């Protein structure tokens with residue numbers, strides 16, 4: 001099974017540039033073209049939040065249309081820039097999100113790897129949250145299939161990443177969430193977004209990874225007091241290969257034209 005992750009699309013379907021810099025429709029189009037051209041083709045795509053920059057209905061309609069053009073299913077989860085209700089409405093007929101209730105948590109059972117999507121949004125805040133109700137839901141959902149290898153996906157990372165100005169916004173309930181994941185040894189990985197950088201940590205007795213954004217990356221400055229800033233490094237799509245004989249294998253597929261494939265053993269000239 002091959003899983004692709006796209007994160008932090010920050011789509012502005014009004015045509016205005018994100019932070020006066022990024023054409024988010026163009027970055028989305030390039031990302032989706034990249035996904036559609038991949039060989040072998042990913043079986044599923046996880047879209048891990050900050051899907052629409054301003055959480056507007058128009059943005060979700062455009063996203064839905066774009067995702068429907070892909071040959072594989074896309075599983076969305078909200079981020080701090082998203083609007084739960086409008087996101088739920090745009091994808092209502094897909095049968096992924098719960099039809100009602102306060103959170104957009106769900107489980108996908110159709111694949112060799114069980115996929116658990118978590119809603120980490122704290123209403124009105126940039127930081128993430130995992131409250132008691134969501135922890136109970138996660139604990140129960142994981143307990144339902146203790147022998148099924150499981151991948152958790154969500155927007156906010158509930159751990160430090162070393163990007164100081166992003167870590168400064170805390171994740172409420174991080175330690176309790178870590179304890180829930182640690183109790184369930186079938187969790188083979190946790191994938192997140194929000195930080196706009198590729199980051200890997202050991203967490204909750206498993207491996208946790210953060211995806212780059214497809215619009216811009218946070219400056220790689222690991223000084224604790226580094227100022228905030230972004231750079232236009234190449235966007236990328238994390239790929240997670242799941243093999244029964246090898247477990248979860250993570251790769252990073254950069255979006256862009258980097259020239260043709262060169263023979264590793266070129267003929268002598």
Ligand SMILES: [Fe+2]
Nearest residue numbers: 008050194196
């Ligand atoms: Fe973001």
Ligand SMILES: [Fe+2]
Nearest residue numbers: 050079080194
């Ligand atoms: Fe975010």
